[in-house]
Amino acid sequence: MGREEQITIPIPFGELLGRVGQMKENGCRLVQIGCTKIGDDFEINYVFDKEFALTNLRITVKQNTVVPSVSSVYFGAFVYENEIHDLYGITVEGMNIDFGGHFYRTTIKSPFSVTVTKEGS
Amino acid sequence: MGKQVTVPFGPQHPVLPEPIHLDLVLEDETVVDAIPSIGYVHRGLEKLVEKREYPEYIYVAERICGICSYIHSNTYAECIEEIMHIEVPERAKYLRTIWSEYSRLHSHLLWLGLFADGMGFESVFMNAWRLREHILDDMEATTGGRVIQGVCKVGGVRRDIAPEKLDEMLKGLRGMERELHDLTDVFLNDASVVHRLRGAGVLKTEDAYYLGAVGPTARASGVPIDIRQTGYNAYGKINFTPVVESSGDSYARCAVRAKELYTSIDIIEQCIKKIPDGPVDVKVTGAPDGEYFARAEQPRGEVVHYIKGNGKRNLVRHRVRTPTFTNIPPLVTLLKGCQLADVPIIVLSIDPCVGCAER
Numbered sequence: 001m002g003r004e005e006q007i008t009i010p011i012p013f014g015e016l017l018g019r020v021g022q023m024k025e026n027g028c029r030l031v032q033i034g035c036t037k038i039g040d041d042f043e044i045n046y047v048f049d050k051e052f053a054l055t056n057l058r059i060t061v062k063q064n065t066v067v068p069s070v071s072s073v074y075f076g077a078f079v080y081e082n083e084i085h086d087l088y089g090i091t092v093e094g095m096n097i098d099f100g101g102h103f104y105r106t107t108i109k110s111p112f113s114v115t116v117t118k119e120g121s
Numbered sequence: 122m123g124k125q126v127t128v129p130f131g132p133q134h135p136v137l138p139e140p141i142h143l144d145l146v147l148e149d150e151t152v153v154d155a156i157p158s159i160g161y162v163h164r165g166l167e168k169l170v171e172k173r174e175y176p177e178y179i180y181v182a183e184r185i186c187g188i189c190s191y192i193h194s195n196t197y198a199e200c201i202e203e204i205m206h207i208e209v210p211e212r213a214k215y216l217r218t219i220w221s222e223y224s225r226l227h228s229h230l231l232w233l234g235l236f237a238d239g240m241g242f243e244s245v246f247m248n249a250w251r252l253r254e255h256i257l258d259d260m261e262a263t264t265g266g267r268v269i270q271g272v273c274k275v276g277g278v279r280r281d282i283a284p285e286k287l288d289e290m291l292k293g294l295r296g297m298e299r300e301l302h303d304l305t306d307v308f309l310n311d312a313s314v315v316h317r318l319r320g321a322g323v324l325k326t327e328d329a330y331y332l333g334a335v336g337p338t339a340r341a342s343g344v345p346i347d348i349r350q351t352g353y354n355a356y357g358k359i360n361f362t363p364v365v366e367s368s369g370d371s372y373a374r375c376a377v378r379a380k381e382l383y384t385s386i387d388i389i390e391q392c393i394k395k396i397p398d399g400p401v402d403v404k405v406t407g408a409p410d411g412e413y414f415a416r417a418e419q420p421r422g423e424v425v426h427y428i429k430g431n432g433k434r435n436l437v438r439h440r441v442r443t444p445t446f447t448n449i450p451p452l453v454t455l456l457k458g459c460q461l462a463d464v465p466i467i468v469l470s471i472d473p474c475v476g477c478a479e480r
Binding site: 006008024029030031032034035036037038045047052054056074075076078079086097099102103104105106111112115116 | 156158159160161163165167168171172330331332333348350351412413414423425427429437438440442446447449450451454479
């Protein structure tokens with residue numbers, strides 16, 4: 001199902017930089033990096049595109065995990081990594097441009113790291 | 122190496138209606154580095170999925186931006202439909218395509234007007250926005266809204282367009298085309314405009330691709346990324362060729378948008394000729410259980426809506442990656458080496474939409 005080919009590959013956290021490097025060697029562009037909170041864990045999706053086919057590398061980490069930056073491979077990754085740091089409180093090490101927690105000026109620290117249940121449920 | 126000074130640009134600046142800040146590192150008048158800052162208007166809209174059920178969340182998705190509003194709702198709906206295996210009626214797909222192209226027309230005309238204003242061409246600005254009014258009038262007549270349409274829903278669309286109205290819309294667009302030629306002629310051929318834009322803010326093809334540039338910013342650098350080619354809505358049944366330029370400068374970005382106006386009119390004409398009869402929506406029950414990355418071509422480029430559901434009415438995650446967000450790293454790169462006086466025009470040339478970028 002789905003009009004687009006979309007593959008999700010869960011990878012061990014330690015293989016991230018190597019696998020991202022391979023994606024660039026294969027001629028993929030970085031579409032986005034996004035985080036999702038699942039229970040106590042955080043899924044981080046690195047999405048790549050080549051000729052309209054999406055490949056999604058996924059790591060699952062705890063909030064206190066220090067995630068290596070992929071901005072040395074894809075320069076533009078710094079916007080996504082700063083976003084993940086500011087909204088989820090996950091430390092990303094080695095970003096080419098590190099805003100030090102001031103990329104988003106949120107009044108609550110790491111606002112997306114907590115789940116707010118629907119009112120009344 | 123000369124002495125370096127840092128000059129702040131924005132977040133309030135005459136050419137930018139929205140807040141984006143750049144620290145420009147200068148040597149004399151040449152920009153050697155640019156550090157971007159956003160985050161002045163971050164709204165945390167993605168977080169609202171925890172409080173709004175997925176059918177009503179489409180209204181939130183549509184309010185991410187006042188320019189690309191329709192396409193946000195379309196992409197969100199498509200994401201849910203893919204997860205829930207909902208087959209949208211063919212007529213609804215054509216209507217969605219027509220409204221998507223109307224969105225592109227009004228966004229590009231708005232941008233051409235702002236771009237002209239940024240260069241001091243007030244009359245061109247006025248004429249671009251005057252033509253845009255015709256587009257907004259048609260949007261209002263067919264959806265009920267000029268800025269927020271509220272016409273798209275999970276499973277189809279809320280309104281149909283009568284055949285007579287479709288013919289009237291086509292006639293109006295064909296009439297407007299003559300005026301569009303006069304307008305775009307200024308951007309493509311006027312000597313002072315060409316002088317101002319040629320060679321300003323060059324983005325090379327490889328940089329555009331690997332830095333993540335999308336939309337006219339990528340296509341102006343020779344990267345033919347146009348998500349419409351994946352065939353979502355009714356695009357798979359329409360013949361069109363993405364507008365691609367190769368010089369990668371501000372002139373090329375301007376030319377891509379100017380020429381895309383005609384592509385949009387052609388796509389609308391094909392849709393009106395091919396649109397089938399039939400229902401415009403299907404009944405939707407249940408809740409999404411799964412995940413999907415839906416993509417669409419907004420006026421500024423590829424937008425990505427990622428949704429993860431667990432079978433409940435509230436989604437686990439709704440993540441939106443907008444074209445401006447991914448065009449920020451290319452902007453940083455193409456500013457390097459330009460003259461300080463060209464910065465406002467170069468920033469405008471990527472058509473930044475900060476409302477979208479901050480969500």
